[in-house]
Amino acid sequence: MNDIIKKTFRKVNILYHSILDFVYPTACVLTSETIDEMNSNKFIKDENFSLLSRISDKDKTDLINKVKSEYSFSLFAFYEGDEFSKIIYSIKYGGMRKLAGYMGEILGLEFLRNFTGDDIKNFYCIAPVPLHRSRFRERGFNQSELIGKGMSNITGIMIYEDLLLRVKNTSSQTRLNKHRRKLNIENAFEINSKYQAEIYGKNIIILDDVITTGSTINEAVKILKLNGAGEIMSCSLAMARD
Numbered sequence: 001m002n003d004i005i006k007k008t009f010r011k012v013n014i015l016y017h018s019i020l021d022f023v024y025p026t027a028c029v030l031t032s033e034t035i036d037e038m039n040s041n042k043f044i045k046d047e048n049f050s051l052l053s054r055i056s057d058k059d060k061t062d063l064i065n066k067v068k069s070e071y072s073f074s075l076f077a078f079y080e081g082d083e084f085s086k087i088i089y090s091i092k093y094g095g096m097r098k099l100a101g102y103m104g105e106i107l108g109l110e111f112l113r114n115f116t117g118d119d120i121k122n123f124y125c126i127a128p129v130p131l132h133r134s135r136f137r138e139r140g141f142n143q144s145e146l147i148g149k150g151m152s153n154i155t156g157i158m159i160y161e162d163l164l165l166r167v168k169n170t171s172s173q174t175r176l177n178k179h180r181r182k183l184n185i186e187n188a189f190e191i192n193s194k195y196q197a198e199i200y201g202k203n204i205i206i207l208d209d210v211i212t213t214g215s216t217i218n219e220a221v222k223i224l225k226l227n228g229a230g231e232i233m234s235c236s237l238a239m240a241r242d
Helices: 005-023 046-051 057-066 082-093 097-114 117-121 131-138 143-155 178-187 215-226
Strands: 072-077 121-127 164-166 189-190 203-211 232-241
Touching: 057 072, 057 232, 072 097, 082 097, 082 143, 082 203, 097 143, 097 232, 117 121, 117 143, 121 143, 143 203, 164 215, 178 215, 189 215, 203 215, 215 232
Parallel strands: 072 232, 121 203, 203 232
Antiparallel strands: 164 189
């Protein structure tokens, strides 16, 4: 999907969802079924969560091998064209910001189920993978930041939205192979100087929406380590699968 198509798709989706919200009851992003008032949320029917694939034990091992951090955590498996992909596209190209925050809360709840209180206290902050300012202006938001805020609301771990700065306007990683992704993202990040002393020795969670090859999040890990951060957790809402 080239940039022109993406922009057109995003504008049409924003308009479409605005009209739907005004004229019709809230619809499930997975099935377009009407969501009733007794549902736990206004985005996905409770019974339709079973349509979303969780990552397997094999996926978890693959994630550990991909990322260069001390810890890793992800929740959903993302296959191109599957049910979960509807969530990602609704957020990134449909402008559904509140859906991003809600999915961050789901991620936060699962995080709490997997880690003890002491483990959670060991992490100083959540640092979302940033967008370049030109991409941010184009989209109007950073989906990883919105997911991170939802996760922060549930876990109590503070979020530093601007801890990492994207100083290189990289091309889309979508159609690049692993080697080209690594070259494309190289030297793309810097530490915000106002936090440099503060993060020294601190354990940090780096959050992205989807981890594919691990190139992006590994570059962020590298920059944090070079600037004296402690142990790092690579975290994502989903992990891309073939």
